[in-house]
Amino acid sequence: MRHALALARQAQAQGEVPVGAVVVADGAIIGEGWNRPIGSSDPTAHAEIVALRAAAAAIGNYRLPGSTLYVTLEPCPMCAGAIVHARVKRVVFAANDPRAGAAGSMFDLLPSDARFNHHTCCEGGVLAEESSTMLKTFFRQRR
Numbered sequence: 001m002r003h004a005l006a007l008a009r010q011a012q013a014q015g016e017v018p019v020g021a022v023v024v025a026d027g028a029i030i031g032e033g034w035n036r037p038i039g040s041s042d043p044t045a046h047a048e049i050v051a052l053r054a055a056a057a058a059i060g061n062y063r064l065p066g067s068t069l070y071v072t073l074e075p076c077p078m079c080a081g082a083i084v085h086a087r088v089k090r091v092v093f094a095a096n097d098p099r100a101g102a103a104g105s106m107f108d109l110l111p112s113d114a115r116f117n118h119h120t121c122c123e124g125g126v127l128a129e130e131s132s133t134m135l136k137t138f139f140r141q142r143r
Contacts (some may be wrong), residue, residue, distance in 0.1 A: 001070050001072070001092065001094060001127045002127070003020075003022050003029070003032070003070070004020040004021055004022045004032075004047075004070045004071060004072050004094070005020060005072055005094070005130060005131060005134070006020065006126065007020025007021065007022070007028070007032055007033065007034040007047065007072075008020035008034060008035075008047070008072045008131065008134060009134070010034050010136065011034035011035040011036070011047065012096050012101050012138055013127065014034075014036075014038075014039055014087070015038060016034065016035040016036060016037070016038055016039060017035045017135070017138065018034075018035070018072070018134045018135060018138050019034065019035045019036070019046065019047040019071065019072050019073045019135075020032070020033070020034045020035075020047050020071070020072050021033050021047035021048045021050070021051035021069060021070065021071040021072070022051060022069070022070045022071075023051050023055035023064065023067050023068070023069050023070075023073060023088075024067065024068045024069075024070065025053060025055070025064065025067040025068075026066070030054075030055040030058045030064075031051045031052060031053070031054035031055025031056070031057075031058055031065070031076050031089070032050075032051050032054060032057060033047050033048070033049070033050025033051035033052075033053070033054060034047050034050065035047045035118055036050060037051075044078065046076065046078065046079050047071060047072070047073075048069060048071050048075055048079040048082065048083065049068065049078075049079060049082055051140055052064070052069070052082055052083070052086050052088075052114070053070075054087075055067065056086065060084065062085075063086060063087045063090050064086045064087060065087045065089065065106050066089050067086075067088050067089055067090075068088070068089060068090040068091070068092060069077045069083060069088050069090070069091045069092070070092045070093075070126075070129070071091065071092075071093045071094070072093070072094045072095065072127075072131040072134075073094065073095050073097050073101075073131060073135065074093045074095065074096050074097040074101035074102070074105055074124060075091065075093065075101070075103060075110065076100045076102055077099070077100070077102045077107055077109060078116075080102035080107070080109040080110045081104070083107070083110065083120055084109070084110075084116050084118050084120060085118075087118050088120050089120065089121065090120065090121045090123070091103065091120055091121070091122045091123070092122075092123045092124075092128070093122070093123075093124050094124075094125070094127045094128045094130070094131035094132070095128045095131040095132040095135060096124060096125075096127055096128070103122045103124060104124070119126075
């Protein structure tokens with residue numbers, strides 16, 4: 001999660017919402033990313049999507065079974081869908097997202113929606129205060 005927080009700081013330095021994500025498999029980082037929708041003019045360029053794309057390219061497979069995604073903010077519904085489709089085994093996130101979180105804050109797509117054919121384990125609150133402070137500071141400065 002500390003590496004994901006460092007990536008979130010890169011997003012912030014580029015004027016993006018400070019969210020970072022890392023995909024780990026077999027103890028090694030296979031993909032990483034930070035929010036880039038503004039700079040890339042791509043509404044899907046959330047940190048999770050960027051990290052999943054990098055991980056899939058690194059292993060040559062769009063499925064990432066056995067992997068863990070570490071992300072500094074609870075995934076949104078779009079990212080939750082990508083996580084399920086990629087067959088990510090586990091998601092560990094820092095701060096809750098009460099406005100768009102899909103791991104229990106606003107929606108329950110990860111892990112509890114039984115309608116999916118793949119279920120992802122979730123754990124929230126890891127380094128939540130550090131991530132939350134970074135996000136609050138970012139938005140306070142933008143206002």
